[in-house]
Amino acid sequence: MSLFDDIAFTELANTVNDFVALEMKRSRPLKEHSRKWLLNRIESKFTMKDLKVYVAVLIAMGLNYRPSVSNYWSTRPFQHCQWFHDQFARNRFELLHQTFLHCTGQISDGKAKIEPFANRLIENFQKAFYPFENVSIDEMVIGWRFTHKTYNQSKPKKYHIKTFGLCDSVTGNVVNILIYVGKHTSYDPSVMDVPDSAIKVFQTLLKPLHGGHHIFADRYYMTKKLINYLLDERKMNYIGTVQKNGVGFPPEFKILKLEEQESQFFLNKDENIMAVVWRDKKGRNQCLVVSTKADATILEMQNRRAKYQEAKSYS
Numbered sequence: 560m561s562l563f564d565d566i567a568f569t570e571l572a573n574t575v576n577d578f579v580a581l582e583m584k585r586s587r588p589l590k591e592h593s594r595k596w597l598l599n600r601i602e603s604k605f606t607m608k609d610l611k612v613y614v615a616v617l618i619a620m621g622l623n624y625r626p627s628v629s630n631y632w633s634t635r636p637f638q639h640c641q642w643f644h645d646q647f648a649r650n651r652f653e654l655l656h657q658t659f660l661h662c663t664g665q666i667s668d669g670k671a672k673i674e675p676f677a678n679r680l681i682e683n684f685q686k687a688f689y690p691f692e693n694v695s696i697d698e699m700v701i702g703w704r705f706t707h708k709t710y711n712q713s714k715p716k717k718y719h720i721k722t723f724g725l726c727d728s729v730t731g732n733v734v735n736i737l738i739y740v741g742k743h744t745s746y747d748p749s750v751m752d753v754p755d756s757a758i759k760v761f762q763t764l765l766k767p768l769h770g771g772h773h774i775f776a777d778r779y780y781m782t783k784k785l786i787n788y789l790l791d792e793r794k795m796n797y798i799g800t801v802q803k804n805g806v807g808f809p810p811e812f813k814i815l816k817l818e819e820q821e822s823q824f825f826l827n828k829d830e831n832i833m834a835v836v837w838r839d840k841k842g843r844n845q846c847l848v849v850s851t852k853a854d855a856t857i858l859e860m861q862n863r864r865a866k867y868q869e870a871k872s873y874s
């Protein structure tokens with residue numbers, strides 16, 4: 560099973576060449592070493608083979624990190640790597656990498672620029688691999704100044720494309736991706752009218768999976784409605800951190816003050832959701848976790864005996 564099939568590479572080569580042709584038609588003065596000046600020095604079009612080599616070079620770059628793209632084509636003895644010179648001329652690679660790499664036609668706008676190509680690759684990924692029991696859902700950011708870019712000062716790439724990813728916890732393989740473009744996000748049609756955004760994200764990402772999986776996520780997604788949806792509709796378990804003022808969770812979360820290495824367990828009236836508050840030895844803040852597949856057992860490491868605490872009931 561090919562993750563990047565020939566159809567995908569052929570379509571990508573065609574759209575790249577269309578963009579190159581459009582760029583050449585624009586009447587602008589030829590400045591030395593400008594994009595158009597370089598294009599006049601490169602006669603051949605980009606082929607399917609060029610795009611395959613391009614992906615191979617990107618993978619090699621990830622395994623051999625250097626400060627800039629040009630460093631991979633350095634002729635200095637301590638930096639020189641002949642393999643990169645054999646695959647691509649530096650100018651040709653930089654033109655493709657920084658300017659002409661497009662996934663769809665010129666008339667495409669917004670999410671249509673990247674979503675169809677991404678969905679094609681994701682479909683191939685899902686055919687090649689099915690995840691194990693434990694999977695994780697989290698936000699993933701891609702540094703890029705896209706039409707629907709998101710700004711978050713706390714991220715390494717402050718301007719980025721925001722995506723949600725479903726990953727296998729054993730292999731780390733990405734099983735599904737949802738590209739976030741605000742109100743134009745392509746959620747699963749069955750939950751388009753659901754007001755809870757977390758349910759929309761989870762249903763869209765979990766659509767290719769069957770029941771029985773155990774979902775791990777952080778407090779950004781945690782709502783009581785989401786847990787009930789996963790248990791009742793998807794037959795899946797959930798574990799994740801939760802905010803102390805979360806609706807539907809034990810009110811003790813807001814007022815409970817624990818000593819170091821102390822914990823408290825809570826069980827809902829249906830006995831299918833367990834909540835625990837734990838404070839580590841050096842932790843300033845208490846950790847709040849909710850799970851639908853757990854028991855009130857504490858395992859102390861360093862060969863200490865395990866301790867058991869009874870879970871209190873909450874509605």
